[in-house]
Amino acid sequence: MIWYRDWIFYSTSVGIFILDQITKEVIRQQVPLYGSWPEQGFFKIVHGLNTGSAFGLFAGFTNVLIVASIVGIGVVLYYFQKQQMSVVWHRLSIGLIVGGAFGNLFDRIKDGAVVDFISVGWWPAFNVADSSISVGMFLLIVILLFGERFGWIQNGDNNGKSDS
Numbered sequence: 001m002i003w004y005r006d007w008i009f010y011s012t013s014v015g016i017f018i019l020d021q022i023t024k025e026v027i028r029q030q031v032p033l034y035g036s037w038p039e040q041g042f043f044k045i046v047h048g049l050n051t052g053s054a055f056g057l058f059a060g061f062t063n064v065l066i067v068a069s070i071v072g073i074g075v076v077l078y079y080f081q082k083q084q085m086s087v088v089w090h091r092l093s094i095g096l097i098v099g100g101a102f103g104n105l106f107d108r109i110k111d112g113a114v115v116d117f118i119s120v121g122w123w124p125a126f127n128v129a130d131s132s133i134s135v136g137m138f139l140l141i142v143i144l145l146f147g148e149r150f151g152w153i154q155n156g157d158n159n160g161k162s163d164s
Contacts, residue, residue, distance in 0.1 A: 016095070049111075049115060
């Protein structure tokens with residue numbers, strides 16, 4: 001029953017991409033550039049543009065970030081296809097990573113920058129794609145570190161037949 005696992009990956013990737021693009025468009029339409037709602041507070045909706053990567057690193061290197069994103073997505077997809085692991089959580093984690101990466105890549109290609117709009121305390125503003133990548137990476141690390149111990153991953157050759 002491989003189809004349902006692939007369905008989880010594809011629907012997660014596409015769903016995250018769509019949610020990311022819708023939320024960014026709502027921010028573009030409703031919050032002035034560099035505006036904030038509310039103006040003060042621990043949690044704010046802001047409208048910022050990030051020409052860099054996480055935390056604004058590599059700002060102004062849009063073309064480099066586009067190439068790095070394409071290579072990164074390619075590596076993740078290659079890894080995904082080569083894995084014997086068919087754990088649902090594994091497919092979900094890869095879907096979260098790929099959907100988020102495509103969301104930010106699309107913005108960089110289209111606008112040369114990524115819209116960031118969630119501001120929590122002192123942490124740099126972020127968006128749905130950033131959150132999706134972070135959650136996906138965390139989930140993937142948990143699966144890889146603890147999957148065998150908790151029976152999520154079978155040790156040995158099971159030809160990818162685990163459906164859990």
